[in-house]
Amino acid sequence: MQERNNLYPIFLKAQRLHILIVGGGSVAEEKLHFLLKSSPDAKVTLVAPMFRENTLNLAKQFNVEVVEDYYNRTYLNGKHLVIATTNQPDINIEVYNDCRAQNILVNVADNPPYCDFYMGGIVTKGNVKIAISTNGKSPTTAKRLRQFFEDVIPEHIDDLVKNLNEYRKTIKGDFEEKVQTLNEFTKGLINKKEAHHD
Ligand SMILES: C[C@@]1(CC(=O)O)c2cc3[nH]c(cc4nc(cc5[nH]c(cc(n2)[C@H]1CCC(=O)O)[C@@](C)(CC(=O)O)[C@@H]5CCC(=O)O)C(CC(=O)O)=C4CCC(=O)O)c(CCC(=O)O)c3CC(=O)O
Numbered sequence: 001m002q003e004r005n006n007l008y009p010i011f012l013k014a015q016r017l018h019i020l021i022v023g024g025g026s027v028a029e030e031k032l033h034f035l036l037k038s039s040p041d042a043k044v045t046l047v048a049p050m051f052r053e054n055t056l057n058l059a060k061q062f063n064v065e066v067v068e069d070y071y072n073r074t075y076l077n078g079k080h081l082v083i084a085t086t087n088q089p090d091i092n093i094e095v096y097n098d099c100r101a102q103n104i105l106v107n108v109a110d111n112p113p114y115c116d117f118y119m120g121g122i123v124t125k126g127n128v129k130i131a132i133s134t135n136g137k138s139p140t141t142a143k144r145l146r147q148f149f150e151d152v153i154p155e156h157i158d159d160l161v162k163n164l165n166e167y168r169k170t171i172k173g174d175f176e177e178k179v180q181t182l183n184e185f186t187k188g189l190i191n192k193k194e195a196h197h198d
């Protein structure tokens with residue numbers, strides 16, 4: 001039987017969550033880069049005894065707090081989401097265990113058994129965002145799919161969203177009538193028979 005991805009994607013308001021990245025090396029830079037590419041307003045703290053120059057430069061351009069220190073549990077105070085990227089496997093696992101004990105969602109980068117969530121491939125076009133996951137099976141496929149969709153999804157998809165948002169405000173009637181009108185209006189965008197709950 002074909003395997004199936006049972007992960008549930010959600011779209012976080014990264015601006016009002018406090019995210020901690022433990023480590024300041026190459027992996028921290030990669031995770032921070034994709035986090036900020038999607039959510040430039042994300043509120044992030046980095047903690048590590050040593051930072052690579054590229055990581056520091058990236059952090060400086062955004063709302064990222066940099067703390068030069070070894071990880072300890074007090075850095076979890078007030079954090080909602082944690083990503084561990086150190087080159088010390090036992091430290092990454094300590095971070096994982098500390099987070100689990102406090103119900104803080106944790107991702108040990110590139111270490112699936114120690115992840116409550118995975119980072120995905122992300123495509124953003126204006127208000128439209130698509131997140132891609134291969135269930136942790138092939139990050140390279142997630143990256144290629146991200147590049148593919150960045151290419152083929154037209155920039156003007158955002159105009160459609162904005163226009164429909166305006167149009168929605170002008171429709172009269174109760175909620176059900178609005179839904180019906182909007183669905184009727186956009187039927188032509190999809191070349192298949194409308195199925196219920198699609
Ligand atoms: C499970 C997951 C956990 C997590 O880290 O969240 C994970 C795990 C691992 N990554 C590894 C390596 C690489 N990761 C990338 C790239 C990305 N990895 C990302 C996510 C995820 N990576 C999560 C699953 C996502 C999903 O469900 O599909 C992306 C999408 C998002 C992001 O990083 O923010 C980002 C692309 C962003 C973009 O381009 O848009 C590349 C490609 C490259 O750099 O060219 C390589 C090198 C090639 C290779 O080795 O495959 C290894 C092996 C390490 C080793 O060899 O030791 C593991 C461990 C394992 O697979 O077991």
Ligand SMILES: NC(=O)C1=CN([C@@H]2O[C@H](COP(=O)(O)OP(=O)(O)OC[C@H]3O[C@@H](n4cnc5c(N)ncnc54)[C@H](O)[C@@H]3O)[C@@H](O)[C@H]2O)C=CC1
Nearest residue numbers: 023024025026027028047048049050070071085086087091
């Ligand atoms: N660089 C890569 O492409 C890949 C790396 N990895 C694994 O990920 C690990 C990290 O890789 P890099 O980021 O390249 O290493 P790196 O050497 O660039 O960075 C390691 C970071 O961990 C920090 N650190 C060490 N002890 C710490 C502690 N007690 N508290 C907080 N921070 C601490 C260091 O100060 C440094 O900032 C490696 O051990 C490697 O096994 C896995 C796959 C690919």
